Amino acid sequence: xxxxxxxxxxxxxxxxxxxxxxxxxxxxxxxxxxxxxxxxxxxxxxxxxxxxxxxxxxxxxxxxxxxxxxxxxxxxxxxxxxxxxxxxxxxxxxxxxxxxxxxxxxxxxxxxxxxxxxxxxxxxxxxxxxxxxxxxxxxxxxxxxxxxxxxxxxxxxxxxxxxxxxxxxxxxxxxxxxxxxxxxxxxxxxxxx
Amino acid sequence: xxxxxxxxxxxxxxxxxxxxxxxxxxxxxxxxxxxxxxxxxxxxxxxxxxxxxxxxxxxxxxxxxxxxxxxxxxxxxxxxxxxxxxxxxxxxxxxxxxxxxxxxxxxxxxxxxxxxxxxxxxxxxxxxxxxxxxxxxxxxxxxxxxxxxxxxxxxxxxxxxxxxxxxxxxxxxxxxxxxxxxxxxxxxxxxxx
Amino acid sequence: xxxxxxxxxxxxxxxxxxxxxxxxxxxxxxxxxxxxxxxxxxxxxxxxxxxxxxxxxxxxxxxxxxxxxxxxxxxxxxxxxxxxxxxxxxxxxxxxxxxxxxxxxxxxxxxxxxxxxxxxxxxxxxxxxxxxxxxxxxxxxxxxxxxxxxxxxxxxxxxxxxxxxxxxxxxxxxxxxxxxxxxxxxxxxxxxx
Amino acid sequence: xxxxxxxxxxxxxxxxxxxxxxxxxxxxxxxxxxxxxxxxxxxxxxxxxxxxxxxxxxxxxxxxxxxxxxxxxxxxxxxxxxxxxxxxxxxxxxxxxxxxxxxxxxxxxxxxxxxxxxxxxxxxxxxxxxxxxxxxxxxxxxxxxxxxxxxxxxxxxxxxxxxxxxxxxxxxxxxxxxxxxxxxxxxxxxxxx
DNA sequence: GGCTAAACGAGACGGTACGTCCTGTCTTAAA
DNA sequence: TTTAAGACAGGACGTACCGTCTCGTTTAGCC
Numbered sequence: 108x109x110x111x112x113x114x115x116x117x118x119x120x121x122x123x124x125x126x127x128x129x130x131x132x133x134x135x136x137x138x139x140x141x142x143x144x145x146x147x148x149x150x151x152x153x154x155x156x157x158x159x160x161x162x163x164x165x166x167x168x169x170x171x172x173x174x175x176x177x178x179x180x181x182x183x184x185x186x187x188x189x190x191x192x193x194x195x196x197x198x199x200x201x202x203x204x205x206x207x208x209x210x211x212x213x214x215x216x217x218x219x220x221x222x223x224x225x226x227x228x229x230x231x232x233x234x235x236x237x238x239x240x241x242x243x244x245x246x247x248x249x250x251x252x253x254x255x256x257x258x259x260x261x262x263x264x265x266x267x268x269x270x271x272x273x274x275x276x277x278x279x280x281x282x283x284x285x286x287x288x289x290x291x292x293x294x295x296x297x298x299x300x
Numbered sequence: 301x302x303x304x305x306x307x308x309x310x311x312x313x314x315x316x317x318x319x320x321x322x323x324x325x326x327x328x329x330x331x332x333x334x335x336x337x338x339x340x341x342x343x344x345x346x347x348x349x350x351x352x353x354x355x356x357x358x359x360x361x362x363x364x365x366x367x368x369x370x371x372x373x374x375x376x377x378x379x380x381x382x383x384x385x386x387x388x389x390x391x392x393x394x395x396x397x398x399x400x401x402x403x404x405x406x407x408x409x410x411x412x413x414x415x416x417x418x419x420x421x422x423x424x425x426x427x428x429x430x431x432x433x434x435x436x437x438x439x440x441x442x443x444x445x446x447x448x449x450x451x452x453x454x455x456x457x458x459x460x461x462x463x464x465x466x467x468x469x470x471x472x473x474x475x476x477x478x479x480x481x482x483x484x485x486x487x488x489x490x491x492x493x
Numbered sequence: 494x495x496x497x498x499x500x501x502x503x504x505x506x507x508x509x510x511x512x513x514x515x516x517x518x519x520x521x522x523x524x525x526x527x528x529x530x531x532x533x534x535x536x537x538x539x540x541x542x543x544x545x546x547x548x549x550x551x552x553x554x555x556x557x558x559x560x561x562x563x564x565x566x567x568x569x570x571x572x573x574x575x576x577x578x579x580x581x582x583x584x585x586x587x588x589x590x591x592x593x594x595x596x597x598x599x600x601x602x603x604x605x606x607x608x609x610x611x612x613x614x615x616x617x618x619x620x621x622x623x624x625x626x627x628x629x630x631x632x633x634x635x636x637x638x639x640x641x642x643x644x645x646x647x648x649x650x651x652x653x654x655x656x657x658x659x660x661x662x663x664x665x666x667x668x669x670x671x672x673x674x675x676x677x678x679x680x681x682x683x684x685x686x
Numbered sequence: 687x688x689x690x691x692x693x694x695x696x697x698x699x700x701x702x703x704x705x706x707x708x709x710x711x712x713x714x715x716x717x718x719x720x721x722x723x724x725x726x727x728x729x730x731x732x733x734x735x736x737x738x739x740x741x742x743x744x745x746x747x748x749x750x751x752x753x754x755x756x757x758x759x760x761x762x763x764x765x766x767x768x769x770x771x772x773x774x775x776x777x778x779x780x781x782x783x784x785x786x787x788x789x790x791x792x793x794x795x796x797x798x799x800x801x802x803x804x805x806x807x808x809x810x811x812x813x814x815x816x817x818x819x820x821x822x823x824x825x826x827x828x829x830x831x832x833x834x835x836x837x838x839x840x841x842x843x844x845x846x847x848x849x850x851x852x853x854x855x856x857x858x859x860x861x862x863x864x865x866x867x868x869x870x871x872x873x874x875x876x877x878x879x
Numbered sequence: 880g881g882c883t884a885a886a887c888g889a890g891a892c893g894g895t896a897c898g899t900c901c902t903g904t905c906t907t908a909a910a
Numbered sequence: 911t912t913t914a915a916g917a918c919a920g921g922a923c924g925t926a927c928c929g930t931c932t933c934g935t936t937t938a939g940c941c
Binding site: 143217218221222224226227242263267271273275276278280282288290292295298299 | 334335413414417419420427431435452454456457460464467468473475484491
Binding site: 309310313315339340351352 | 938
């Protein structure tokens with residue numbers, strides 16, 4: 108016997124249309140005027156919804172942006188296909204950099220990172236949802252370095268190196284995400300003794 | 301005869317007291333309520349100055365914070381004493397991490413990084429002033445790996461790795477800045493083939 | 494055989510419990526926080542009913558309050574017992590003032606008067622229902638001044654004087670409703686030449 | 687030696703233009719959509735000012751309306767010219783009724799009366815400023831009934847009668863403010879035994 | 880020593896956004 | 911068909927800041 112639904116579905120159901128319009132408006136605004144141009148007020152105005160509807164479902168405008176981003180990135184953890192560290196790592200980086208070439212997504216990421224500095228509660232959600240997921244994906248790959256020579260560098264640190272370079276180029280010192288960087292990171296990480 | 305100063309210093313001079321009070325108030329507020337709690341209005345209120353005075357000398361509140369930070373960090377580029385890459389790098393990292401153990405300074409840095417995402421003009425100043433300086437210091441060290449075996453990893457990338465890990469742990473995934481990390485980074489950077 | 498009811502009462506019938514709960518909640522809220530603290534939302538919340546139910550049966554929250562008030566005052570027009578103007582008038586005023594000594598009822602009345610200024614449609618219902626009734630009651634008394642000396646003051650004006658003083662003390666310049674006022678009004682109205 | 691100004695005039699001075707625009711907008715809005723159509727937001731919007739400016743100088747939108755009204759009515763207490771009660775009273779009533787024939791002023795008055803029911807703090811200000819003034823003016827006239835026969839009706843009550851009739855016709859049961867009413871009130875008040 | 884001009888504190892100003900509350904309508908599932 | 915529950919678009923609330931704009935005052939170099 109199933110008794111899992113604790114709260115019976117009472118009242119009107121959440122509008123999928125409004126959700127869609129809100130997420131779309133958020134992405135559109137960030138694309139047009141940057142994250143600084145984003146306000147709950149404006150999302151409501153441009154999505155044709157009410158502010159209350161936004162506050163009902165998301166604690167913060169940053170959470171709206173994060174949901175929109177996750178929809179696009181879909182937490183697509185590319186299952187490591189081979190068992191070769193270098194090949195899997197290369198694939199992971201190429202995949203990550205592919206997203207990185209969409210300016211729209213970069214704007215969203217930068218906005219989320221900014222908000223995480225200003226709002227500790229959101230930072231927690233951001234880390235638990237987005238950051239943790241990416242780390243988990245790469246961890247799977249790095250742990251599988253079967254025949255690799257023992258390294259004095261912890262996997263955690265290797266994760267920090269890979270994601271560190273990516274975020275650094277995104278947030279602090281803009282630079283290309285090209286194939287050469289992929290190769291260099293593979294050398295550094297896979298060759299770490 | 302020198303006649304280069306076209307506008308003689310006319311009128312009242314800039315008040316050193318006000319400057320001091322503004323910088324101190326900014327640091328105090330960020331320390332107390334985080335960068336999110338900082339506003340030009342509040343700096344003026346708590347420093348006993350007028351808003352106009354702040355706007356006269358700094359383009360944004362972030363520039364106030366940056367000036368306060370630079371006063372503390374003083375762009376202190378530790379001249380590489382030895383000619384040994386590993387030793388110099390270790391010294392540089394230990395020095396950098398030392399600052400990183402002052403929560404007040406971390407808060408300032410995180411605020412500046414956040415603002416850089418929201419204000420492109422400030423991002424430019426931030427990069428030119430603060431980021432460039434740190435990169436120059438490390439570049440000096442890394443270029444001096446005279447007898448080192450040729451590496452396939454560009455110095456630029458190595459810079460990104462080192463600063464990437466630091467900023468990543470500061471902004472995205474908080475973690476300790478301990479001696480072990482110093483050692484690991486030295487292994488990765490100095491051992492890069 | 495009677496077949497006059499064209500539309501048989503189809504579906505669920507109006508809930509007497511809900512009506513009761515709504516009227517009670519309205520009175521309780523006005524008593525607690527004044528008419529300004531009253532909202533349809535809050536009536537629904539505190540009465541455990543749905544907003545729709547309120548809107549289905551009453552055009553505005555003021556109508557809810559008016560119905561609750563009428564239930565208490567019951568339009569109890571005290572039949573003039575004697576044929577003596579002074580005696581009947583005294584009785585009418587004492588009766589009216591009695592209600593006036595219940596702060597709860599005064600709050601309801603003041604709320605209705607306020608709403609009547611803000612909502613013309615409700616003002617019409619208020620006048621037709623509540624005001625007209627009170628005027629009719631007093632008119633009956635005043636018209637029965639058979640042997641009284643002819644007065645240059647119209648009955649309508651006398652009504653305005655009596656109710657005017659009452660409402661004025663209620664809405665504009667708070668003052669007691671005491672026996673002395675009864676006597677004075679009787680002097681003025683019955684003695685009008 | 688004058689030392690009466692306690693606070694030196696610091697900072698920018700209050701803008702007379704803004705004050706004018708705010709008062710005018712308030713009157714215009716009440717005239718157009720009634721007091722129910724008035725909101726601080728709308729006053730700001732239509733006067734081309736900021737909400738803060740309104741809140742800086744007036745505690746409540748009702749206070750804005752009251753100031754606008756006082757500017758029109760100017761507390762013009764017509765000095766009783768003669769020493770004859772009937773003549774002075776007639777003059778006072780005719781004067782009061784004159785205002786009463788401007789629908790714009792009536793709307794303002796009704797709004798203020800409504801607000802006084804909803805906001806106790808404003809009610810206090812309304813009474814102290816507007817109501818008290820009108821009562822004082824009439825008191826002067828009524829107290830001067832030199833040779834008049836002693837009446838059993840207190841002056842206070844007579845004030846309530848006069849203002850009661852006026853407010854009652856304004857708020858509760860609309861009726862004309864004509865010469866006949868003036869005459870009747872004079873008969874009642876001056877003839878009170 | 881007086882003149883001129885910039886800097887200063889204070890604070891008013893037109894705006895925008897905040898997060899909350901309420902309005903009146905609509906949708907859902909149960910009675 | 912009514913009900914309780916609750917989502918929805920919209921609008922107002924009163925507060926906080928933004929960056930600009932007066933103000934009267936203070937402080938300097940120059941004549």
